[in-house]
Amino acid sequence: MTERHDRPGFPLIKIGLFILWMTLFSMLLGRDYFIETIDTREAAALERAERTVFQGIYFKDNKIGYVENQFLPEGEQIVLRQKAHMQLNISAQTHVIDLDMEATLDSGNRLQTFTFTFSSPFYRMAAAGQVDGNTVSYTLETGSSTIQDSMVLAKPPLLATTRRAYLLIQGIESGEKRRIPWFDPISLTAKESILEYRGKEQVLIHGRIFNLHRFNENFSGARVSSWLDDEGNVVKEESPAGFVFLKEPEFKAKQIDSESTELLSSVAVQIVGEMIDLGSTTVAHYRLSLPDDHQFILNHGRQQFTDGLLIVTLETIPETSTDEQVPLGFEKYLAATPYIQADAENIIAKSTELTSGATTSLEKVKMLADWVHNALEKRPVIGIPDAVTTLNNLRGDCNEHASLFAALSRAAGVPTQIAVGVVYHKEAFYYHAWNEVYLAGQWVSLDTTTNQFPADLSHLRFTGGGLQEQALIGSLLGSLKIEPLPNKQ
Template sequence: MIFRVVKLLVICCWVVLLVVLVKKDFLVSTLDSAEQEVLTLAKYQQYYGVYLQEKRIGYVMEDIRPDGEDGLHIHQEASLRLKVLNSVQPITMNLSAKVGKGLQLRTFEFSFSSPFYSTTANGRVEGNTVYFSLDTGGAIMEDTLTLQGPPVLPLNQRSYLLSGVKEKGDKLKVPFFDPFSLSAKTSVVTYKGREKKLLHKRIYNIHLFTESYAGMQTEFWLDDEGKVVRERSPAGFVFQAEPKFKAMDIQDSGDELLSAVAVQYTGKLFQENSTKAVFQLQFPTEAEVELNGGRQHFVDGKLTLNKEVFPPSSGGENIASENSCAGDDATLQASRYVQSDDPALQAKAQEIVGEETDPARQVALLTDWVYNNLEKRPVIGLPDALTTLKSGKGDCNEHAALFAALARSLNIPTTIAAGVTLQNDSFYYHAWNEVCLVGQWLSLDTTVNQIPADLYHIRFTRGDLEGQLAIGALIGKLQIEILPAQE
């Protein structure tokens, strides 16, 4: 059992990797109407091979057909094979949408399926507002999102970008609605000029663009007609326009996904009983990180962690004021994926703590229950607490979401921490929790039943799913050096 739990640290599969992978081909954007361009082709179909470490692991298909006199029917599908801890995980995605004049979105249906997880979503657009419903199999959620303008479905025909830029360095802001995470964000697209690129053993002089989103950056190349011919994500995934027979010839599941994005470190490991740790960190300046707060102090590239004491005391050196972290609405309120107001979750929390009223003891009871009652499985999908409670399985993301919902239902301020932790000889991306007790933020990890979490847990961001996506900016760019604590 201990071996399985330790291995689970390796297989906490970050949903951000998949969001980065699919968002370019499964997204709904808002563009200035002056930049919109009506698709001129009556019929259109394009296939893209998906590569990881130069191995074709899947494909994406886009099909466009007329729908009445003034509309189009869009169908996109993707099939992937990802290797997670040497276990091949098949993933399928489908998007069906109807658009009107100017490619403005009218309705959409989206489905996602992977081992141990599946979800469907559908929605309609009225003006600038998207009304949608999400079914995870364990929970049904209904919500709305209002964008800056009527949502437009950008296709792999993106000639509107060529008409929107004039010279190298020009930028465009593109707000979008993503039907996978059902969230709205704004990305910045920058024109980098023409670049000679070797594709299919031929050299093409094509247009290079970069897109920045939550600190992450993707690259894509357009031909003179505005069609995407190649795209590369921060996680190392590559999309390449190909004939159908070639794109659908899935060769492999690629190399181990999580090992590919693991962070090697330098320096000497410290003792397990250490109460202080110091790290030298290097990462992109545009990364939206939250390194200060709680037990962490970051200055001039150096991060110091002081291990907390559990249960915490309201007195002593370096203890914050009694109300320094209590009462933060975001850490007490229910959210789309942390449904602390759901009766089933509230009842389960009360069942776990019984008549115990001391918040520190409640935290200990909840941590122990989540650790012992969730089957340790890698789940590629959007982690939500209610579905996790019903399924009884998950990786670090599901553990953290479920604990947050249970604790918030007892009025304990709780957040989800996202960062890295040490496993064997590398740091892997991971999720855990922080709770506010007697005015102090205290870390804990329900995946391995640690209160407080050990000092190799380095937090880079806090928040529910939307806040966690910022960690994607670190992929492939984070450097960690362990320094002697006395420095």
Template sequence: MSLYQKKPFWILGSIFVLGFIALFMIRLDLIQKYFFRTQSLPISAIKSPGDKETWMNIVQSHRKIGFSHSRFSAEQDGYRLQETVRMRINTMGMVQDINLKTIGRLNRDFSLADFDFNIKSGRFNFNVTGSVSGDVLTVRTNSAGASREADIPLKAKPYLLPAITAAMSAAELNSGDKYTFDIFDPATMGQTAVMVEVLGKEDLQVMGEIQSATKVALNFKDTSQLAWIGDSGEVLKEKGILGIQLEKTTRQDALRGLAAAASADLTQAASLASNVLLEDLDRLATLRVEISGIPLQVVQLNGGRQAFKANILTIEKETMTNFPADIHERNLQNLEKVFLKPGPFIQSDDQKIQNLAQEIAGTHAAPLDKVRMLVEWVYKNIDKRPVLSLPDALSTLDNRVGDCNEHAVLLAALARAAGIPCRVEAGLVYLKGRFYYHAWNLVYLGRWITVDAVYDQVPADVSHIRLVTGSPSQQLDLIGIIGKLQLRVLDH
């Protein structure tokens, strides 16, 4: 029996990485929240912060799972910010190390000049660099030896958040003050909003001493993080998702070894117990569940094979008949055409992807047969193990390993290369009495059909409950509902 058959391999590891970068480390200069603009805080009115070096422990349930080290220093033409982060994470019973490094160069007014971000975990290594020229940010990604460049228009000058946290502290903010920032999200190559609210002054114990701090809440994707900023502008403590905290410490303490057990199993912690046992999922034609506990506007429950009304979700398995003999781009609607295009993490225009799609599916097979062949190839050729990284098709193809995220982005790239529109969906799937967070695909065969390369299912069984759809970036929308969503099976 394979390891996959013994354990679920779902998306929470990657969601955690994305969420940790995007939300929990929101004040750090990691790439998920690298850029933003202030609405009302005048940076020019703030005195320049002095050189700083900060070490922080990353803790979950009183257990150290990592550390961060940041340096902020003045240079001739501005400032330099450098951050390194190391974490030891338990996902699906497997302990993995993840390393992140960011270097940012700031102008005199604290606006961003350029940056270099790298994330490494096991065999996966992903690098992003960027530079600002006028109102355009040029981003370059490098994965599996392939480079890609994109120009992103900016709404205003981009700033690094660490400089702003220092500025906020120096500005003597008052309780109740609120500020909105646009942060850059590399998954969407766009900007999204973060609201910061000043909650007031609070005394905090830091390394055995009581220090005065300004407590702020950062609201992102319908979830909140708390941060305590010292009078000098340093972040003394953070509290975020899944009970994880950052706490200021000394260099010696931060570098002290990590526990072998690492974090609690994040996948199990986020899963939902089912009120009934589901058997013979392949034979189920319909599943009805009650959804509650979350703001419904943040999820996409209605559409396709799912119908949602009065908190009741009905999922109908698709019928696999009456498909067209071929799919021509000229006959597609704009939505379908969007999901034929390559993306930063779905590199369907890469020659290796193009050649493999041709080798697997050929050019003369019917669209449904192509999909079945592509799904089967990914199922058989990608080793099913959790990966803590930003999933992309080329790295997955090179490393031949990954969880459902890697399966989904690779299948999306291969399908698009074969001329079949394909998008990534994420939500929940049932396994052995629980619902786990998971990712799969939707392919267009004259109508949208749900498929899962982890299970080799065309169509996917009805226990696949879609919460978000579109691209891998949509998984960030799940951050705000993990731990809040409630689900009850009504009938099947």
């Protein structure tokens, strides 16, 4: 990789696509696994009352798809079948998305098993899972890789559907909050949300006024509002990213608009004031406005953050020796994960091939970064990024670049992690992912999508790690403000 601070002319692909995907499908697939004690027999009866429910999916007032939910009682169990169809405008191209899910619930609405398939351009996925007590185990197939994993929740997960009358039956009071652990089968991560009842309010939907119960839910830092009628039916759901789900009759739900708003640019962060000249300085200052309850650690590596002021200092790439030691406690930055498969045979073989002749960590990093940047076709891919699938397909956006480089670099013995934040592009900041490598006692940023080592001063890191940590960036949608400040003379 050439050490450079300019950005090539191809369109920048952003993690905003991944974050929007996570937000949208967390809304799609029963993300509320309520742990509060409820009258399970009464709740199950309520869930069975309405067998088929349709929802229209809107983005910025354009209909982009629909969801069909079927509730089928089978003895003491309920089978939930869900189909979703969407047409997403991404970089002025229509991406058709289809999802099919089936979940088995016991008489108390506790999740027992689930299967789902997901398809989008350039990506196919199938998953199956089961619950044993508090443990959720699953297998994910992408056609190129098989991922098996499990996680332990605080309590057995319950699955909420579009009928949530049990929330009202419990006599919840306005302002009351509940903390809820849950498992998301779409992102395959365990999370925690906070649900707050806000009382009844009038809501205008399709020209009609409804008097509905409002619930606000905070999951992974992102806020979703839901409105229920007196019978507990979900009439409307809305996320800060601009997605809205409305309960509609089948004929209306399936009427998709021929044109819709482009997704990525619509959630880009517009700057306050003017952008600094990145090529004329090695230090950048930004004034940030963040959610009050944010969980981000911005003091990391080259960044310093105090009282809303972020200072970013461009790194000097250090020389490394042939006998560089990995610090104690850094083993996790070399370890394989379900999506950064540093121990996969083809990953190890490719890493070994590409770093043949390298004698230092720095040489390995440059060889691997160069290859990832040049080998991957720059295309938006809607799906869960993993290194093995990306190596086989050789296409993707920033998420695929970052996952593949992390796996190859870890396989070569270089501590590596994925950084997530924003980057400046075409007069706005876009959500983005890149890498950090540990060289000669310091973390150094590296972006294989834009071919920058170190990454330029517009790469603002908010978090790092795996899918669960990356999903936190969703809390910034609609709330992050960035003001570049002139450098002090």
